[in-house]
Amino acid sequence: MRIAILDDYQSVALSMADWSVLPAGVEVVSFRDHLHDEDALVARLEGFDAISRMRERTEFPRRVLERLPRLKLLLATGRRNSDTIDLAAATELGITVCSTASIPCFPVELTWGLVLALFRRIPFEHAAVQGGGWQSGLGRGLNGRTLGVVGLGTIGLPVARIGQAFGMEVIAWSRNLTAERAAEAGVARVSKEELLERSDAVTLHVPLTPESTHLIGEAELARMKSDAYLINTSRGPLIDEAALVRALKGRRIGGAGLDVFDVEPLPAEHPLRGLDNAVLTPHIGYVTEDNYRIYFTQTVENIQAYLAGKPMRVLMPGDKVLNFAH
Numbered sequence: 590m591r592i593a594i595l596d597d598y599q600s601v602a603l604s605m606a607d608w609s610v611l612p613a614g615v616e617v618v619s620f621r622d623h624l625h626d627e628d629a630l631v632a633r634l635e636g637f638d639a640i641s642r643m644r645e646r647t648e649f650p651r652r653v654l655e656r657l658p659r660l661k662l663l664l665a666t667g668r669r670n671s672d673t674i675d676l677a678a679a680t681e682l683g684i685t686v687c688s689t690a691s692i693p694c695f696p697v698e699l700t701w702g703l704v705l706a707l708f709r710r711i712p713f714e715h716a717a718v719q720g721g722g723w724q725s726g727l728g729r730g731l732n733g734r735t736l737g738v739v740g741l742g743t744i745g746l747p748v749a750r751i752g753q754a755f756g757m758e759v760i761a762w763s764r765n766l767t768a769e770r771a772a773e774a775g776v777a778r779v780s781k782e783e784l785l786e787r788s789d790a791v792t793l794h795v796p797l798t799p800e801s802t803h804l805i806g807e808a809e810l811a812r813m814k815s816d817a818y819l820i821n822t823s824r825g826p827l828i829d830e831a832a833l834v835r836a837l838k839g840r841r842i843g844g845a846g847l848d849v850f851d852v853e854p855l856p857a858e859h860p861l862r863g864l865d866n867a868v869l870t871p872h873i874g875y876v877t878e879d880n881y882r883i884y885f886t887q888t889v890e891n892i893q894a895y896l897a898g899k900p901m902r903v904l905m906p907g908d909k910v911l912n913f914a915h
Contacts, residue, residue: 592664592892593637594619596646598854605878606885611892623647623854631656639664639895641888644875646853651678660684662895666884667691667875669796670904677906685895686904689887696848696874697747700822703846704731704790706868707818713865729789729816732756737788739781739804741766741774744823745794749776760784763795785812790820797824807832816843822874825850834860837867848874 594602597619608617618637623646624630631653634640639662642649649663654675665674665688679686706712709728717725736752738745738761749759753775761776762784771778785791791813795801805819806829813819819842821828830851836842844866850859853872861867887902894901 590615590638590892590896591636592617592639592641593634594641596623596643597621598623601881602641602885605881606889608889610889612896615892625852627653635659638662639892641885642666643884645669645673648673649675649679651675654678654682654684662687662892664888664891665689665904666888668693671908672797674904676904676908680906685900687888687891687895687900687902688904689884689891689902691875691883692877692880693743694747695877695880696744696822697751699848699870699874700744700748700792700794700820701751703820703822703848703868703870704792704818707820707844707846708734708790712868734758734789735760735787737761737784737791738776739763739784739791739793740795740823741771741776742794745792746774748792748794749774760787764800781809782812785809786814788817789814790818792820793823793827795823795827797826802826803829805829805833807835810836810842813842815841818843818846820846822848825853830861834864837861837864840866844868848872 592615594617598621600619600621602619603617620633624633630647634657636659638659640660641664644667654660661684663674663679663684663686665686667689668691670688674686676686708731710726713725717723732755734757736749736757736759738749738759740763741749741761745761749761752759759776760779761771762779762781766778768778793805795804804827810832819833833845837845846868847861848870849872855861855871861869891902
């Protein structure tokens with residue numbers, strides 16, 4: 590068996606688990622770069638029996654799976670995979686798809702890292718000190734400010750609770766949020782328009798669907814306060830990226846904290862790079878040693894189980910979010 594590990598950006602996959610437990614003759618090859626071109630991806634993978642992918646970094650629609658006749662085992666990681674792997678096609682083609690657990694709290698932590706970085710100007714003050722300077726501007730406190738949470742689910746709810754702990758007023762909106770659920774969290778449910786107009790920080794925590802694509806566009810950005818911040822640690826296309834660039838360049842909002850983008854890795858010439866009112870991180874919300882050890886340890890377990898004829902943590906057509914114990 591030949592196994593490909595995709596998008597191993599930090600070259601850590603082989604050190605996050607004990608791959609030596611696999612039988613002799615199993616070859617594991619790690620690829621650090623990401624291939625956007627579908628033909629190049631197929632050419633790279635056509636000689637492998639199994640593929641391990643990191644979260645949703647590489648999509649596997651039917652047209653790709655059909656071009657990989659040797660593929661028998663697709664090793665996914667994380668809880669959400671059905672939107673980017675055609676599970677029905679995999680089943681028809683005889684490809685077993687297995688996944689792993691994931692710890693959901695880490696994007697919450699990064700969200701607050703970005704909020705604090707923006708309000709307290711941490712990257713800019715760090716740069717000032719490193720450059721030989723000292724205090725370069727005035728930060729803003731969180732206490733008494735208003736936090737607008739879009740999506741009060743697995744990530745949004747703890748984000749809201751932390752905002753309350755900082756002394757913020759927390760308001761929330763999503764298409765499916767009820768006033769009762771919001772009240773249980775001590776949060777006021779408001780309209781999308783009111784949330785945008787009142788919030789000092791707007792943070793997005795909803796899944797990417799056709800309905801949520803460009804949830805924040807030109808009109809929504811125009812409703813925000815001129816000094817408000819927009820934070821996105823969910824999925825890049827929730828925001829109309831071109832509209833956001835225009836708003837940031839025109840100083841129509843205070844700034845943005847972004848961990849996710851339309852195209853990843855973010856192209857070197859992208860206009861978001863270099864903007865002094867944007868704090869950017871390279872999609873690291875879930876990227877922790879803790880999660881990686883789960884992902885790759887359970888991936889090795891999934892390979893062992895498959896080779897033993899007893900596949901485990903198998904994803905089937907219709908599966909949405911998996912809650913495997915870690």
